[in-house]
Amino acid sequence: MNFGQIVTAMVTPFNEQGDIDFEATRQLINHLIDNGSDALVIAGTTGESPTLTNGEKVELFQFTVEVAAGRIPIIAGTGSNNTRESIEQTKQAELAGVDGIMLVTPYYNKPCQEGLYQHFKTIAETTALPVMLYNIPGRSAVNMEPDTIIRLANVPNIVSIKEASGNLEAMADIIERAPEGFSLYSGDDGLTLPVLAIGGAGVVSVSAHVIGNEMQSMINNFKNGNLAQAAKEHRQLLPIIKAMFAAPNPSPVKAALNLQGVAVGGVRLPIIALPEDQIEALKLVLPVSEHVAF
Template sequence: MFTGSIVALITPMDDKGNVCRASLKKLIDYHVASGTSAMVSVGTTGESATLSHDEHGDVVMMTLELADGRIPVIAGTGANATAEAISLTRRFENSGIVGCLTVTPYYNRPTQEGLFQHFSAIANSTDLPQMLYNVPSRTGCDMLPDTVGRLAKIKNIIGIKEATGNLSRVSQIQERVHDDFIIVSGDDASALDLMQLGGHGVISVTANVAAREMAALCTLARQGNFAEARRLNQRLMPLHHQLFVEPNPIPVKWAAKQLELIATDTLRLPMTPITDDARPVVRQALQHAGLL
């Protein structure tokens, strides 16, 4: 459930900016049918930054309800205040989620010791499995391999989503953690390379619109068939890149609407709709991937 193609699920909204239950069900059904390994509900791609604390919890619980045991659900529980992250985490105890994905505190820019104490406090507050999430390009905070190694000694910290795109991090982390520690990519463009170095999968933005293809890519990598995996990945590579032609999740929401997976591509301010210049770029990437 923490390996393979795990989708960083978008949060569909209606024209008024309210969470759209019908589109969320359609998305979940799509991932179940496509072989997605698990879903992250209300991670950063799920617009956690613009949902209220109550909405955040409600969307995770709605995702669990609509998944109905057919696919594992991981809750995004990160916050830049340790107490808030603990509060979110505790809300999901005994809920049915399989674990939590917790991003490094954004904006605060804590020291490495601060990061260690932050994640230690969260892990010690719960029995839920915890997956660390390092994405310095969004948070302004980079969790270094030595800190990951220290945190890996805590029993319920079971892995990391490493989204620096720096492949040297894989071996640096592997040297410092036990063999069962899970390393997944948070960068679609380099995910196959990470898996070839011994990584376990990807928490994917691309999987929102190419779920079957990303599941197949991870299966091929797990089987050691990297030649075929690379051919598939080359078809997806423009999509990996162009889904970030504007800040995530602007392009992927628009792409999902084009594929009729969601009813609208509504976002909440300060995120704004995709620009006229970006639409043809994303459309061409969808076509190159064979999705349009």
Template sequence: MFQGSIVAIVTPFKDGKVDEDAFRRLIEFQIENGTSAIVPCGTTGESATLNVEEHNRVIDITIEAVNKRVPVIAGTGGNSTMEAVELTAHAKRAGADASLQVTPYYNKPTQEGLYRHYKTIAEAVSLPMILYNVPGRTSVNLLPETVARLAEFPEVVAIKEASGNLAQMAEIVELVGDRITLLSGDDNVTLPLLALGGKGVISVAANIAPKDTAGLIKAWETGDIPGAQALFYKLLPLCKAMFYETNPIPVKTALAMMGMIEEEFRLPLCPMAPANREKLKKALESYGLI
């Protein structure tokens, strides 16, 4: 259920508020172009700057707009376990198909603390859960041994791996087999991760190139390895461009250049530096997006 090209969708703003109309249009753009599932309120959705009311509203809009055409994986993680439980409970009531749970950031829990964090959420809210390991943002690495312990819970169905460590990803597959699904958390390692046994990607680049991102996964699934390679290398410069500055600054700037959203961020995120903005524009022009 949770595989393929999954978009970590941006949260568009207008005049300081969530731009609900633009957000609905982005959802339609994704579904029309073959995206397998949608993740609202992830890192790319600037969840850290949304208040609780906005967070819940963005999830509600996604579920309503998607209308069961593809799964909705609600980003409901936090560095407070109780807050994560509350956000996840709301997502379940609203009709989400799963939650995405980032490792608690800033407070740097031990592996035992991580295990208890996820265990508490799983026992409190019976909803499929995708673990999210992104040590570059959280300062803590969810180790394969801890993933294997968590795989014993029926609620834990997948992991979004954004450590950048392919050896670690291989070890997860070795330890858990097909009990949970391995998903790439970085567009630029999607193809290597598929070769390790992964089943898809939770993608930033899919915000602007959903058809090609979906096509890459589909080609791999159908055994068209040369086709998957060709799309991977076509997408690679775009994937790199999405990280000229901190995500989601480049992808939101790109969507604004494409005329799909306003170019608006919430502090502490801010507009791109002029030099990086020009590099991004050239990447989009080269790809044919503008």
């Protein structure tokens, strides 16, 4: 399964009542497809998955598949720290017609490496869909080690990993030892170019909501051998990327989209709206043609 170079972890638009705004979601999907996204992750961390009910997630999967209409792959975030629940949600996502699933490392309960292996293998064996693993020790409090990832890479439909450990040495080890066809994506926007340099496939991105085309340009320049230009673009994008993570995700990126005229509404508690001083700071680095109130 080829997910492309830039996989955008899509925010979930809400209306003024805090419910999913499906018309805004339609507009966002089309905006992302038109502006550099090769695939979308739905109901991931950036999509505020901890605050979405199971029913909302399934409805969102179905709606996104319908709107995307085969133009790009849709990846459903069905991972949790409950193996049985993840299996059930994966089955529902498959019925909704998604193209793949993303499974995050189980958070809070801190399983051992064998527990991680059995968790992911068990879920993968219940679906025909390609599986992207998601290692993010900063949020889950457990790191999936390269040996465990390599074991899982030999499960036939586990085809990729979003690596957000920030450990380039570990990523290089995974890329070196993984079977042919297994891909590694940066889970950190700011490490996209370094990860490409060690053989990564691309990035699962938050910042691509607002700089998707610019990130595509950087990646294409790197792949075409224009290394100096790619490095220059990387440096130019870093202030924007930094701004996207100046507060807990997805508060900054939702504010940025609203500033750019792509209405996505606010966030659900316990995430709070970006303070006014940080919105003003966003305006200084964001490539916006016109600021709009929200």
